[in-house]
Amino acid sequence: EAQVTQNPRYLITVTGKKLTVTCSQNMNHEYMSWYRQDPGLGLRQIYYSMNVEVTDKGDVPEGYKVSRKEKRNFPLILESPSPNQTSLYFCASSSFGQGSYEQYFGPGTRLTVT
Amino acid sequence: GESVGLHLPTLSVQEGDNSIINCAYSNSASDYFIWYKQESGKGPQFIIDIRSNMDKRQGQRVTVLLNKTVKHLSLQIAATQPGDSAVYFCAEMVQGGSEKLVFGKGTKLTVNP
Helix, strand or coil: CCCEEEECCEEEECCCCCEEEEEEECCCCCEEEEEEEECCCEEEEEEEEEECCEEEECCCCCCCEECCCCCCECCEEECCCCHHHCEEEEEEEECCHHHCCCCEECCCEEEEEC | CCCECCECCEEEEECCCCEEEEEECCCCCCCEEEEEEECCCCCCEEEEEEECCCCEEECCCEEEEEECCCCEEEEEECCCCHHHCEEEEEEEECCCCCCCCEECCCEEEEEEC
C-alpha cells in the first residue's frame, strides 16, 4: 500500500530536549516536505527536499532541521524544542511525474512541548 | 478560504445540495492549484488540481473553477454527502521553481443529514 508514515504519532516532551520525528514514504517520490498546522494559520511549510541531499527552507524553518540521506526518509529534528513548537506536524511526499504535484500526506504527529 | 483569527470560515449545507467553497489566492505568478480535504484526525487528502491554462476541471462529483483575473478558485461538490464533511484547503504553487505549495487557511464544510 502506497503511504507516508510518521513516528511517533503523539509526543509530549519538555523544553530543550532534542527530538526527531521520522517520516518515510514507499512511493519512490523525489519531493518530500514538512508542514506544521496550527489553528487559524492553516498548513505552513517548514522544510522541503527535492531529492536526496537537497533540502531547502520553507516559510517557518526556525528551530527545525532536516536531512535527506535516503530517498524514502526525511526526518524532522528539533534540537532544542520550545513551547511555541507545540503543533500538529505533517510530512508529505510527491512525484514530479506526469505534471502532477499531488502530495500524499502522513497521518500527522501531535507534539506538545511543556 | 481566509480565516479571521482562530475561526475557520464555515459552510453548512443539507445532504443532497451542491456546495461551493471559495478560495482567494495570493500570488499572481501561481500557475498550479490543488484542493485538499482534511477529515478530523487525518492528514490532508488530494481532491483535484488545475493548471493556470485551464479555467475549469471536473472530477467525480467535484468541479474546480479558476478565475485568474481576480485570483479566485472555487470547489464545487455536487450532491453533497455527510462523508464530505471536512475542512477543505486550496493550495497554490509556482511551477519550475521551488515547487513549494502554499496553503490557504481552510473552510469547514458541515453536511446536515
